[in-house]
Amino acid sequence: MSPPNPAVEADLPNVTISVLIVDDDEAHAHAVAESLDRVGCECSIARSGNEGIEKIEAENFDIVITDLKMEDVDGLMILRKAKEELPEAEVIVLTGHSSIHSAVTAMQGGAYTYLTKPLDIQELRTAVEKAASRIRLIRRNAALASRLDERFGFEGVIGNSPAMLRVIDQLRALAPTEASVLILGESGTGKELAARALHQNSPRKNKPFVPLNISALPESILESELFGHEQGAFTGAATKRIGKFEYANGGTLFLDEVGEMPMETQIKLLRVLEDRKITRLGSNDEKTINVRLVAATNADLKAAMEKGTFRRDLYYRLSVVSISLPPLRDRRADIPLLVDHFIKEFSQRYGREVQGLSRAARQALMSYEWPGNIRQLRNVVEGMIALDTDGLLDVDDLPDEIRPFAAAGVEGQPPGANGSDFLIGRPMEEVEKYYITQALSLTGGKREEAASLLGIGERTLYRKIKEFGLN
Numbered sequence: 001m002s003p004p005n006p007a008v009e010a011d012l013p014n015v016t017i018s019v020l021i022v023d024d025d026e027a028h029a030h031a032v033a034e035s036l037d038r039v040g041c042e043c044s045i046a047r048s049g050n051e052g053i054e055k056i057e058a059e060n061f062d063i064v065i066t067d068l069k070m071e072d073v074d075g076l077m078i079l080r081k082a083k084e085e086l087p088e089a090e091v092i093v094l095t096g097h098s099s100i101h102s103a104v105t106a107m108q109g110g111a112y113t114y115l116t117k118p119l120d121i122q123e124l125r126t127a128v129e130k131a132a133s134r135i136r137l138i139r140r141n142a143a144l145a146s147r148l149d150e151r152f153g154f155e156g157v158i159g160n161s162p163a164m165l166r167v168i169d170q171l172r173a174l175a176p177t178e179a180s181v182l183i184l185g186e187s188g189t190g191k192e193l194a195a196r197a198l199h200q201n202s203p204r205k206n207k208p209f210v211p212l213n214i215s216a217l218p219e220s221i222l223e224s225e226l227f228g229h230e231q232g233a234f235t236g237a238a239t240k241r242i243g244k245f246e247y248a249n250g251g252t253l254f255l256d257e258v259g260e261m262p263m264e265t266q267i268k269l270l271r272v273l274e275d276r277k278i279t280r281l282g283s284n285d286e287k288t289i290n291v292r293l294v295a296a297t298n299a300d301l302k303a304a305m306e307k308g309t310f311r312r313d314l315y316y317r318l319s320v321v322s323i324s325l326p327p328l329r330d331r332r333a334d335i336p337l338l339v340d341h342f343i344k345e346f347s348q349r350y351g352r353e354v355q356g357l358s359r360a361a362r363q364a365l366m367s368y369e370w371p372g373n374i375r376q377l378r379n380v381v382e383g384m385i386a387l388d389t390d391g392l393l394d395v396d397d398l399p400d401e402i403r404p405f406a407a408a409g410v411e412g413q414p415p416g417a418n419g420s421d422f423l424i425g426r427p428m429e430e431v432e433k434y435y436i437t438q439a440l441s442l443t444g445g446k447r448e449e450a451a452s453l454l455g456i457g458e459r460t461l462y463r464k465i466k467e468f469g470l471n
């Protein structure tokens with residue numbers, strides 16, 4: 001298990017446990033409340049079964065302590081109600097010796113435990129403390145998970161465009177499986193990041209994730225990198241070397257730019273994937289390996305197969321499942337989230353106080369084509385923060401190739417107007433029309449993306465487009 005991240009843990013909620021005590025013996029209820037108040041619980045009392053039901057319906061409690069025998073509504077009914085209305089709450093029932101049978105029924109109905117009267121206060125506190133630590137654990141885990149998701153999407157893969165939400169769903173579903181995954185996408189779209197996310201959420205996560213970029217390697221070295229070699233296997237092999245497959249044993253091997261692999265190596269790779277065995281160059285000994293393969297490419301592998309430069313059998317082996325990462329220009333709805341994420345990252349790294357990004361600069365980042373995709377966006381934000389002197393990232397901080405997009409202006413906007421200020425005081429319909437036109441233009445007319453950018457449903461957007469006669 002990875003160690004807890006103190007930065008994430010630090011601001012998790014400190015959980016106070018709220019307790020409802022339902023007992024028609026008022027003096028007894030107060031005695032219970034007093035003993036629990038002392039151990040930091042926040043207690044509320046209901047003096048009858050009916051009052052208990054009302055409180056359960058209206059408020060939230062972590063623990064419900066109820067007497068079994070009451071005049072109006074009995075404790076089993078309280079238990080049932082609590083399970084319906086407060087499914088995460090724990091219920092402790094209090095019972096006299098004569099009604100042990102009902103206590104057993106209560107346990108079968110989902111009660112956390114039962115205590116017999118007269119109450120032993122220490123026994124009560126122990127039971128409450130045990131239930132409370134379970135609740136605290138659930139809360140902290142939920143808070144941690146949502147904090148992590150809020151910050152990183154899925155293991156660092158950030159995105160809220162419909163296309164990226166689909167990718168994140170696919171990553172979540174595939175991560176725990178053993179399936180080979182082929183990740184497709186232009187350079188800088190996050191293929192390696194996605195591969196790491198698959199590994200990090202798999203049962204292999206405590207074993208190595210080993211990346212290898214095939215295009216960066218001369219053909220002569222590639223096979224020795226993959227499979228390793230023995231001393232003297234070829235000229236220059238002065239010492240024995242372990243290959244990436246062996247390094248990755250038990251974990252995940254990520255082969256980037258797999259489309260660049262020479263035919264000879266493709267044949268060997270296919271054999272390794274089929275036999276799950278490797279042989280170091282210059283050796284006769286086979287070694288069994290257990291590696292999950294994730295491959296990536298920005299090349300058109302289908303065209304390469306047609307041309308005969310990529311083996312069909314290897315393609316099918318690698319692409320048991322494939323995930324496509326769209327270029328950033330086709331998912332502009334992700335840009336604001338990514339920009340904010342990178343501002344946070346780099347302002348921390350450079351120790352800068354950044355108040356924000358001007359509207360014009362944001363507009364430019366939204367309109368630019370991003371040929372280098374997210375890698376380029378990240379570099380641009382880093383450069384802006386490194387160069388900024390006044391704490392506001394503005395058009396003058398943008399690189400030369402992006403600055404002109406700030407002045408691109410918006411159709412229908414009067415000359416000289418600052419951003420959308422000219423809309424102040426205009427009728428709501430005009431404002432809506434302006435923003436819908438903006439979103440459609442930024443997303444190249446893609447309605448699903450535009451709706452996500454605007455934070456409205458696709459059907460609502462469709463209706464508004466018709467209503468305003470927009471095309």
Ligand SMILES: Nc1ncnc2c1ncn2[C@@H]1O[C@H](COP(=O)(O)OP(=O)(O)OP(=O)(O)O)[C@@H](O)[C@H]1O
Pocket residue numbers: 156157158159185186187188189190191192193194256298338374375378
């Ligand atoms: N969805 C995302 N959320 C946050 N950061 C991202 C996202 N996608 C990519 N990045 C960041 O962008 C940079 C480039 O990503 P990565 O190296 O994974 O791209 P790639 O597709 O593998 O590129 P190449 O094909 O050139 O190897 C990295 O710094 C990565 O952390």
